[in-house]
Amino acid sequence: MNALLTFFLFFVFVRSFSNGIDRLYGTGISSALSLIIIAVGLVAAWNMRHVRIHRRLFTLLICLSVFTATAVLSLVVNTRSIIDQYAAWYEIIRYVYLFMLVILISSIYQSPGFCPSIHRVFIVLLFLMSAIALFQYLAGYTELASPYDKHARAAGPSAHPVSFSLELVLVFFLCELSRRKLRLSMGYNDIVVYLFFLVALALAASRTGVALLGVTFAIYIFAQRPALLPAFAAAFVIVIWTSPFGASFSELSSVPDYILSGNYTVWDWRTAPSSVHWRIYHWYYLSTLALEQPLIGYGPGQTGLYSPFALLAHSAFVEMFFETGVVGLISFTVFWFSLPLAAMSDRQKLVACYGRRSAQIQPLNLWIAMFIGVTLVALFDDSFNRETVALSYLILGTFVVLAQPEAAVERAPGSRESPTSMIAGSRTEALGSPGAI
8 A cells, every 4th residue: 555545544534533623622633634635735746747647637627726716816806805814815725625635536546455445444434423423412412503403413523413414424425435346245344334324314413414315325226226216215205204304304395485475585583494494595695795796706715704694605606606706606616517527537438338237337326426416415505615524525436436446456266346347547548548638
């Protein structure tokens, strides 16, 4: 295992807990880790200076660079009017961090030990995150995270219960992506960890994580076995409705009337019984304010300072429009959808070789379903430009799909891993095909 891969695994493990440590003890570990990854990313970039990378990965880096440049432009144009310069520069550093993260993973994802290591680390990570949430619940360390909460929730090792549920589900899907990529059968240890995961997700009591889990599986089942989708959807609805989440989702029945009546234009807690109603008003307020500076926005990191609630937009795309204007929103959207373009680099070859429903294409189908679910979360629930850990997991999933462990490692007899020939993202193609630059 090379040094960069070892460092990356250590970084992912520590970064998954740093937000919770910062929340509890007021430390700046997360910021320090971001600066460290930028420095290590520079080292990785230097080591890759003579290595050609796949064209789609290069496109991803270009799109992220353009978006970062638009954020810098917004900062420069709004220098005199920006309320919090520190927040603005910290946001720029966050985008540079994501760029360097892509560089770092690009330098290690073709390593034979990449997928097996990711699977082992994330199974352990999922168990620890779930165990921490269970401990918080049993020890009484849960919290009422918002005025809409009816009971205390577990935040696990994250900064907020919603962030925790989002990260928890993405860690689970990374476990499944790497397991399916390695063609591993599900063992008893996996089942135990997944049961802990479901308990922790319930303790987080967040619609975000539950909806992401349900939507992703629904899309994946539709792609793999369309006939099973109605049965899955019915079972999912019944389980949700009979669980404590039922009351939480039932509050959404008044959302259409809230919109049609125009109540979202004026804030009144009496007409907004759920956090979704609050989001709709908040989006309307911020979007209306953003139209006063539509081209380049109010500057990165300024949303919470203009919000009447001193909160983020709870929509990545609304937040981008407010902070960086139409220019930033377009560049962010292009970057966002460059992720599936990278992940689907060799889909046609996989389909041609193995078929649309083969085991070889399952990881890609699962990632696409996860991406669609995460996109819905980014649209309607979370500020993904601030959810750095969750976005890092999504980016990492792209490289798990592109990795080729089977082509690099000879399988031992009796191994849980079955031999297959993967072609997506191979080193040969990256170095010698027309799709490489």
